[in-house]
Amino acid sequence: MIFVVMGFLWTALLLYLVLGGADYGAGIIEMFTSKANKSRTRKVMYHAMGPIWEANHMWLIIAIVILFVGFPEIYSTMSTYLHIPLVIMLMGIIARGTAFTFRNYDAVVDDMQKVYNKIFVYASFITPLFLGIIAGSAVSGRIDLTATDFAAAYVYSWLNWFSVATGFFTVALCGFLAAIYLIGEATDDVQRGSFIRKAIFMNVAAVFCGALVFAASLVEQIPLFEWVFGNWVGVTAVTAASVSLVVMWSLIVKRQFVIIRLLAGFQVTMILLTTTYKHYPNIVILKNGAYLSLIDHQGAEKTIYALGMALLIGSIFILPALVYLIYSFQRKGEKAHV
Amino acid sequence: MDDLIAARSQMALSLGFHIIFSCIGMVMPFFMAVSHYIWLKSNNLVYKNITKAWSKGVAIFFATGAVSGTVLSFELGLLWPTFMKHAGPIFGMPFSLEGTAFFIEAIALGFFLYGWDRFNKWFHWFTGVVVGVSGLISGILVVAANSWMNSPTGFDYVNGQYLNIDPIKAMFNPAWFSQALHMSIAAFAATGFAVAGVHALMILRKQNVGFHKKAFRIAAVFGVVASLLQPLSGDISAKDVAKRQPAKLAAMEAHFKTEANAALIIGGIPDVENKKVDYALKIPGLLSFMVHNDFHTPVKGLDQIPLEDQPPVAITHYAFQIMVAMGMAMMALGVIYFIAVFKHKQWFDKKWFLRLFILATPIGFIAVEAGWTVTEVGRQPWIIHGIMRTKDAVTPMPGIGYSFYLFSAVYFTLSLAVIFMLYRQIKMVPVIYDKAPEEVTPKQIEL
Numbered sequence: 001m002i003f004v005v006m007g008f009l010w011t012a013l014l015l016y017l018v019l020g021g022a023d024y025g026a027g028i029i030e031m032f033t034s035k036a037n038k039s040r041t042r043k044v045m046y047h048a049m050g051p052i053w054e055a056n057h058m059w060l061i062i063a064i065v066i067l068f069v070g071f072p073e074i075y076s077t078m079s080t081y082l083h084i085p086l087v088i089m090l091m092g093i094i095a096r097g098t099a100f101t102f103r104n105y106d107a108v109v110d111d112m113q114k115v116y117n118k119i120f121v122y123a124s125f126i127t128p129l130f131l132g133i134i135a136g137s138a139v140s141g142r143i144d145l146t147a148t149d150f151a152a153a154y155v156y157s158w159l160n161w162f163s164v165a166t167g168f169f170t171v172a173l174c175g176f177l178a179a180i181y182l183i184g185e186a187t188d189d190v191q192r193g194s195f196i197r198k199a200i201f202m203n204v205a206a207v208f209c210g211a212l213v214f215a216a217s218l219v220e221q222i223p224l225f226e227w228v229f230g231n232w233v234g235v236t237a238v239t240a241a242s243v244s245l246v247v248m249w250s251l252i253v254k255r256q257f258v259i260i261r262l263l264a265g266f267q268v269t270m271i272l273l274t275t276t277y278k279h280y281p282n283i284v285i286l287k288n289g290a291y292l293s294l295i296d297h298q299g300a301e302k303t304i305y306a307l308g309m310a311l312l313i314g315s316i317f318i319l320p321a322l323v324y325l326i327y328s329f330q331r332k333g334e335k336a337h338v
Numbered sequence: 339m340d341d342l343i344a345a346r347s348q349m350a351l352s353l354g355f356h357i358i359f360s361c362i363g364m365v366m367p368f369f370m371a372v373s374h375y376i377w378l379k380s381n382n383l384v385y386k387n388i389t390k391a392w393s394k395g396v397a398i399f400f401a402t403g404a405v406s407g408t409v410l411s412f413e414l415g416l417l418w419p420t421f422m423k424h425a426g427p428i429f430g431m432p433f434s435l436e437g438t439a440f441f442i443e444a445i446a447l448g449f450f451l452y453g454w455d456r457f458n459k460w461f462h463w464f465t466g467v468v469v470g471v472s473g474l475i476s477g478i479l480v481v482a483a484n485s486w487m488n489s490p491t492g493f494d495y496v497n498g499q500y501l502n503i504d505p506i507k508a509m510f511n512p513a514w515f516s517q518a519l520h521m522s523i524a525a526f527a528a529t530g531f532a533v534a535g536v537h538a539l540m541i542l543r544k545q546n547v548g549f550h551k552k553a554f555r556i557a558a559v560f561g562v563v564a565s566l567l568q569p570l571s572g573d574i575s576a577k578d579v580a581k582r583q584p585a586k587l588a589a590m591e592a593h594f595k596t597e598a599n600a601a602l603i604i605g606g607i608p609d610v611e612n613k614k615v616d617y618a619l620k621i622p623g624l625l626s627f628m629v630h631n632d633f634h635t636p637v638k639g640l641d642q643i644p645l646e647d648q649p650p651v652a653i654t655h656y657a658f659q660i661m662v663a664m665g666m667a668m669m670a671l672g673v674i675y676f677i678a679v680f681k682h683k684q685w686f687d688k689k690w691f692l693r694l695f696i697l698a699t700p701i702g703f704i705a706v707e708a709g710w711t712v713t714e715v716g717r718q719p720w721i722i723h724g725i726m727r728t729k730d731a732v733t734p735m736p737g738i739g740y741s742f743y744l745f746s747a748v749y750f751t752l753s754l755a756v757i758f759m760l761y762r763q764i765k766m767v768p769v770i771y772d773k774a775p776e777e778v779t780p781k782q783i784e785l
Contacts, residue, residue, distance in 0.1 A: 051448035054404060058441040064411050065437045068422055069430030069505075076423040079415030083735050087744070090412055094405045094748060101401035102759055105394050107766035154735055299427030300503035307434050307505075314438030321445045329452060 001308035006281065006294050008311045009066045014272050016059035018177060018265045021170075023049055023056045025178025027096065027124020028171060029198055030117070037194060042117070045178075046104060048185040051329045053100065055322060057093075062311075070307050073297045074284055078134075081143045081157040085130045092127030095119050125171060132170025136163035136213075139279060140222055144287040161216035162224075169209040173268060176202035180248075180264040184257030196252060203245075227278040234274045241270035339739030345417040345732045348742040350714065352410055354707055355749045359403030360480075361706065364473030365529035365560070366396045371467045372556050378459055388553045389466075390454075391767060392533075396469070397451055398759055402752065404444070417738070421721050421731035424500050428493050429486040431505035432479035439479060443472040477525065478518040485513035488713070489582050490722050516578040517713070520571045523564045524709060527668055528702025530561020535699025536764065538692040546768050551686070558695065561702065562675045565668035572665070573628070579716075580629040583723060584638040585647060586716035589654035591625060592618075593639045600625040600637040605659055608652050613641070615655075649718045657711035664705035671698055 026045045033041045049056075068075040079086060096119070103116035137143065137158040147153035179199035186192035217224035228234045248263040276283075282291035298304055370392045377385035411433075415422050446468035453462045486492075492508025494501045537554035541547055580587045587593070591603055594613040602625040606618025623633035630637070640648055671694060678685035685691045721728040732738075 051452040054401065054444040055441065055448060057404070057408070058437070058444055061408055061411055061440065062437050065430070065433050068411075068415060068426040069434050070427070072423045072426030072430075075415050075426065076419035079412065079422075080419045080733055080735060083416055083733065083741075086412055086416060087741060090409045091744075091748065093408055094752070097401050097405035098752060098755065101398055102755065105398050106759060106762060107394070107770065108762045150736060299430075300505075303427040303430065303503055303505045306431055310431065310434040310438065314435070314441070318438060318441050318445070321442060325445050325448050328449070328456070 001305045002295070002298055004308040004312065005066060005070050005298075005304055008308075008315075009063060009070075009294075010272075010276065012059045012063040012066065014269055016056075016063060017170075017173070017272060018268050019052075019056040020059060021128065021174040021268070022177040022181045023053050024096075024124045024128045024171075025174035025176065025202075026182070027121050028128075028175040029178050029182065029195075029202075031121045031125060032175075032198065032201070033194075037191075038117075040191065041194075044182060044185050044187060044191065048182065052326055055325065057097070066307065066311070070299050070304055071294060071297055072299055074292045074294070077143070077145070077292060078138065078284060081145075081153065082134055082137055083154060085133050085137070085158045089127055089130040089134065092123045092130065096123035096127055099123065128170045128174045129167040132167035133158055133163045135170070136166030138284045139275075140220060141285040141287055141289070143284065146288070160220055162213065162220040162222050165209065165213040165216040169206065169213050172202060172206035172209045173271070176206050177264055177268065178202075180260055183252065184261060199252075228274050231278060233277045237270040237274040237277075241267045244270075339742065341736060341738045342729050342732050344738040344742040346728065348738065348745050349413060349417055350711075351742070351745060351749055352406065352413055353710065353714075355753070356403060356406040356410055357706060357710060358703055359399050359406060360473075360477060361525040361703070362399040362529050362532070363396060363403040364470065364477050365525050366392055366399065366533065367466055367470030367473060368526075369529075369533065369556050369560060370396060371463065371470055373553070374463050374466055378463060384549055384552055387549060387770075388556075391763070391770075392553075393451060393466075394763060395760065397447070398756065398763075400443075400447055402756060404440075406749075407440070416741075417733055418721065418731045419733050421726060424726070425487075425722060428490075428500065428503050428505060428508045429483050431509045432482040436476045436479040436483075439472045439476040443469055443476060446472065474522060478522060481518045481521045482509055482511070482514040484713070485517040486511045487721060488517070488586075488717055488723050489513040490725055495725055512582060513578060516571070516575045520568070520575045520709070523568050523571050524702070524706050526560050526564035527568060528561075528706045530557050530559070530564060531668060531671075531695070531698050531702040532700065533557035534561055535696050536760075538695040539699075540764065540767070542689065542692045542696065549767065554695075558675060561668070562672035565665065565702075566672045568665055569669070576628060580637070583716070585640070585643045585649055586654070586712075587629070588638060588640045588643065589649045589651045589716050590658040590712055592651055592655040593625065593637060594641060596636055596639040596642050598626065598634050598636040599623045600629075600639075602628065603655075606655075608655050610651050647719065649716050654712055654716045657708040657715065661705045661708035661712060664701045664708065667701055668698065668705070671695065 026049055030038065030041060030045070064075075067078075099116045099119040103113055103120065106112060106116070137160075140160055140162045142160055142163075143157045144152055147157075176199065179195055179202045182195045183192060183199060186195050214224055216222075228238065244263045244266050248260050248267075251260050251263070279285070279291075281294040283294060284292035286292070299307075370389050373385045373392065374389040376382065377389060446465045449457070449465035450462065450469055453465060456462075457465075486508050489511045490508070491511045492504040492506070534554050534557040537550040537557060540550040541554060576587070579590075592606065592608040592615045593600060593603065594615075599622055601620040601622045603615050604619040604621070606615040608615050625637050626635050627633045629635075640651065674685075674691070674694070678691065717723060719727050719729070721731045
């Protein structure tokens with residue numbers, strides 16, 4: 001059952017990265033959209049994400065619940081030593097979620113919309129940035145359980161080049177996912193062209209930030225090259241992602257909008273696979289070189305069993321409903337709503 | 339600021355904020371479903387407008403509740419890592435189920451909010467019901483997790499080790515039913531009165547009277563029925579607390595001395611040093627009767643509880659008094675409401691009647707907050723009753739005070755924003771929902 005639980009944890013993280021990521025990305029795209037096009041872009045985005053955005057963010061809750069029920073020691077260690085980035089991320093989640101809802105449900109349309117938009121856009125950038133920083137910090141080996149002074153224990157645990165680069169890489173990935181998603185939602189060719197340019201920009205940004213992560217790993221002496229290219233799974237995944245990227249861009253020209261979305265999702269899956277495979281089953285590396293492992297630090301046997309059952313039963317309810325939700329609202333964005 | 343106090347304050351603030359949004363988010367969908375049902379059956383457009391207006395409120399509250407809930411799932415670890423390290427695997431079961439329920443709620447809400455004229459109308463209605471039901475289940479599950487902290491079961495505590503963990507047993511701990519029942523009814527009462535109060539205000543101001551009257555009736559029925567049922571569940575809760583957490587009951591009642599024929603103490607100012615309550619109304623024997631169904635059986639007082647295991651008496655006592663007083667007020671209004679329904683229909687248009695309900699707008703939520711204060715402060719000094727002290731659970735990170743200030747500022751701003759949002763929502767009712775035929779001529783309002 002532990003493998004079922006681990007599978008769900010990984011899947012929840014992946015889906016959050018892909019679906020939640022595309023959602024954050026929509027805000028990031030808005031940030032990089034010229035003033036003239038902003039309101040039209042916003043409209044398309046709202047139609048695309050409105051019905052599903054709440055559901056997209058549930059994956060984070062699922063992941064965090066799995067972590068604190070099934071792997072309490074990992075959860076409590078991370079939340080102690082990564083307290084500061086977690087709080088900043090939470091602030092981002094609060095600001096973004098409420099700003100998004102407010103701007104759509106404020107009965108009066110006036111200058112307040114500008115305020116909501118600003119908050120939404122900045123929070124869409126900051127939240128994935130810190131999510132990435134947290135993810136990077138988990139494996140950067142800077143969490144020091146023996147540290148006594150504040151900075152060493154609670155600041156340098158996450159403030160390093162590698163974590164920050166990972167943060168920016170995450171932001172770029174989110175923007176990329178959103179741009180690819182929105183290409184299929186565009187209502188006309190002009191707008192489509194603009195989303196395609198955004199996708200190119202985000203793709204370049206992602207590659208650039210990815211290079212930054214590798215550069216930072218050299219600076220911080222983190223053996224990232226070995227993690228990624230030191231095993232056949234990593235090499236295969238990177239190759240597959242690169243090939244699918246080429247395929248994706250050729251399909252954009254052919255307007256295969258569903259397939260390009262799947263391919264973009266596939267690329268992110270490969271990235272997550274590469275970065276987690278080498279560490280499996282460890283998810284946190286401590287400063288003294290020790291690991292927090294999903295196998296060694298799992299909760300009581302009965303808990304894992306009950307958690308696994310709850311997840312399996314839950315997914316019977318959730319998945320069909322979610323698929324139907326996404327299916328129902330796909331490309332119907334042109335229709336009026338109230 | 340002391341880190342423990344800061345952490346407790348931040349947790350209290352976050353929960354106190356979240357609870358309002360989750361109550362409204364889980365109860366309003368039921369109001370919506372009723373009005374939606376009437377619209378589908380009667381084709382009276384006013385009910386469709388009410389449903390839509392409420393659904394926007396639900397969207398705002400749900401989104402705010404969802405983010406504040408997400409924050410809480412992290413705060414458990416951010417503030418109480420030691421607690422979570424040990425308790426996570428034991429009491430986490432309801433949270434993992436709640437994840438599912440909450441997820442379904444989010445999906446159903448997506449269907450409901452964006453599904454007008456898109457799906458079969460009864461399927462659309464059904465998705466609204468699913469929002470309410472899954473929200474209610476979420477609420478019950480979260481309360482079940484909390485009740486475990488009051489009555490920890492499902493493990494053996496041996497030499498500081500948590501052994502033989504059974505998460506199912508922990509979920510169905512002895513307190514889950516009484517707490518979940520009390521909270522669910524409270525949510526209906528509080529939301530019912532709050533919503534009814536807002537509509538009563540609009541009727542009094544003669545704005546879209548047709549619209550607001552119908553909305554008032556639906557919300558008020560939920561509120562008054564719940565408030566009349568609540569004493570029954572309160573009785574179950576009180577007996578349960580007396581059995582499992584005598585210290586909490588003693589603090590609620592400011593019951594310092596163990597004695598037979600124990601008096602029920604109403605109001606008053608507890609004097610902890612001299613172990614007495616000044617200016618209180620005391621009804622001899624009633625506490626014994628309420629706890630043991632007998633006027634003479636002694637009730638355990640604070641004198642039998644070691645000082646280091648006693649909760650803060652004054653706060654717990656005041657909070658309990660406030661909760662009961664608010665509950666009584668709601669019951670009285672409930673009685674008046676039913677007299678109006680069965681005997682004096684004209685009361686519904688009377689100014690005093692509307693004013694009473696306007697005054698009652700916040701009291702349900704005051705009761706909810708006070709009730710949670712009783713539960714949580716009354717559990718102190720324990721985070722897991724009898725097993726782990728709150729001070730041993732707090733994060734080792736210093737400077738939690740700053741975190742508390744930050745969260746206070748954020749929640750304060752957010753509260754203002756939501757109030758502002760609702761104000762604009764209500765102001766726009768005449769503009770958006772004017773089309774109803776039997777509506778009085780709407781007054782255009784300037785914004």
